Amino acid sequence: MTVAIDSNILPSQDTPSEGDDRRRQMPKRRAWRPATELAVDLGTANTLVLVKGEGVVLNEPSVAAVDQATGNIMGIGLDAKRMLGRTPEGILAVRPMKDGVIANFEVAEKMLRHFLRLVIDRTIFKVKPTVIVCVPSGITEVERRAVRDSARSAGVKRLLMVAEPMAAAIGVGLPVDTPVGSMVIDIGGGTTNIAVIALGGIVCDASIRTGGDELDQAIVQFMRKNYSLLIGEPTAERIKIRLGSAVPLDCEEEMDVKGRDLVSGLPKTVRVDSSGVRDAIQEPVSRIVNAVRRALEMTPPELASDILERGIVLTGGGSLIRGLDMLLMEETGLPVRVDEDPLTSVVRGTGRILDDFPKFGSVLTT
Numbered sequence: 001m002t003v004a005i006d007s008n009i010l011p012s013q014d015t016p017s018e019g020d021d022r023r024r025q026m027p028k029r030r031a032w033r034p035a036t037e038l039a040v041d042l043g044t045a046n047t048l049v050l051v052k053g054e055g056v057v058l059n060e061p062s063v064a065a066v067d068q069a070t071g072n073i074m075g076i077g078l079d080a081k082r083m084l085g086r087t088p089e090g091i092l093a094v095r096p097m098k099d100g101v102i103a104n105f106e107v108a109e110k111m112l113r114h115f116l117r118l119v120i121d122r123t124i125f126k127v128k129p130t131v132i133v134c135v136p137s138g139i140t141e142v143e144r145r146a147v148r149d150s151a152r153s154a155g156v157k158r159l160l161m162v163a164e165p166m167a168a169a170i171g172v173g174l175p176v177d178t179p180v181g182s183m184v185i186d187i188g189g190g191t192t193n194i195a196v197i198a199l200g201g202i203v204c205d206a207s208i209r210t211g212g213d214e215l216d217q218a219i220v221q222f223m224r225k226n227y228s229l230l231i232g233e234p235t236a237e238r239i240k241i242r243l244g245s246a247v248p249l250d251c252e253e254e255m256d257v258k259g260r261d262l263v264s265g266l267p268k269t270v271r272v273d274s275s276g277v278r279d280a281i282q283e284p285v286s287r288i289v290n291a292v293r294r295a296l297e298m299t300p301p302e303l304a305s306d307i308l309e310r311g312i313v314l315t316g317g318g319s320l321i322r323g324l325d326m327l328l329m330e331e332t333g334l335p336v337r338v339d340e341d342p343l344t345s346v347v348r349g350t351g352r353i354l355d356d357f358p359k360f361g362s363v364l365t366t
Contacts, residue, residue: 038119039350041134041167042112042147044097045189045212045317047077048347049119052354056344057119062189064107065093073107076114085232099209100136100164100191101143102150113154128157132350132364136191137163138207160364162353164188164346165195166202168315170360171349172339176200177359181303182310185292185328186346187318189213192288194295196303200362204298206291212318214284215240222280223259227270231259240321243274246285247323247330285324289331296332311335315345 039050042062049058060077067074068090075083083093096108120129133147144161151159165184166176174182177200186193189212195205216236223229223236231239235257242255254273261268292312299307312334314325320343325336339345353360 036129037354038116038129038131039134039347039354040112040115040131041164041347041350042097042102042108043134043188043346044095044100044191046343047111047115048344049115050347050351050354051119052351055351056347058115059344060115062097062111063093063095064111065091066107068092071106073110073114076111081234084234098190100188100211101139102146105146105150108146109150109153112150116154116156128155130158130160131156132160132162132353134164134167134346134350135161136207137165137193137195137202137205138191160366162350162364163193163195163202163205164191165193165205166197166363167346167349167353168193168339169195169197169313169349170352170363171345171347172313172315174313176363180310181299181306183295183299183307183312185288185312185314185316185319187211187288187314187316187324189317192291192316192318194292196295196299196307198303198306200360203300203303204295206295206298208287208291210284210287210291211316212237212240214287215244215281215318215321218280218284219244219277222276223257223270223272224262226276227257227272228262229257229259229268229270230262231257235259239272239277240281243272243277244281245274245278245322246281246327248278249274249322281321285321285327288318289328292328292332308334311337314338315342317343 037052041048047060047062048056050056061081063080064076065074065080065083074091080093087093094107096104096111102108148159165186168186169176169182169184176197179199181196181198183196191209191211193207195202216233219236219239220231223231243253252274254271256269257272258269319338325338328336
């Protein structure tokens, strides 16, 4: 069984902030207009595609459902995400991206090809596009080669890469091409990238394999240890969105969580409060704070004075954890703000690079 593709209809956007699978309609592309320049944010949790001149046209979960017997793809994106933890024997819902890089080359190539075909009309797919892909700042050469090979197998003519924190800084409007220092923290699903940027380059950075997935796993272990309740990753994500916080809330919240009792083996419902969830995610949040401290310790004094004046910008889905900006302000003594649309800041920045190659071309690598 293969994935059916309708080139005239684009998938709509999943809304992570609401913790469900409802979609927000994305703008429809005009099939007659060739898409030859694309920006792709191939993230651990979500893949976003931007077409030059049209904006973000695709936002889908980075998930694929695979038939283990035949290797065929049963579903990709939101359809596959709905299968997480619900598939019968023989069908496996997998996430080919792990810690911001490709962990399953074959599935990642098929997923990327599927997303590109959704954006580019099949009749003109023979016109291979130029694509800019966002990668973590701490990516190794082997991981870089996996991204390059996967994109070429998917039909990309020319592939360029840009570091995620650089793209995020451009996306939020920081003056990256000036001598003024800017600091950006991009908290994604698999990685947290911290960078101090000036004169179109990254002066110092810190990249750790801690992100939203680590927070989900911490919540799964918390429920297992304290309530003897086994829950899946989708349920842990809903708990994180609903109750997750980095600092005490003025009014602590509660919610019912359903799962399987590890003692009796029967379905069970428990009541969980936000203070317990905050304790559960304290360790991965502390790793992010420590990484920010390390980046600041490596920052040249002149740039440090700029950051003291201009502050730090938070982007990425992990920045939506309530109170994280306040915690960073307390720990660093610097002003911290969250971008208005942190989920798309990286791909928006890559779109600005496409629009102004002469200005931002120096931040790209081949």
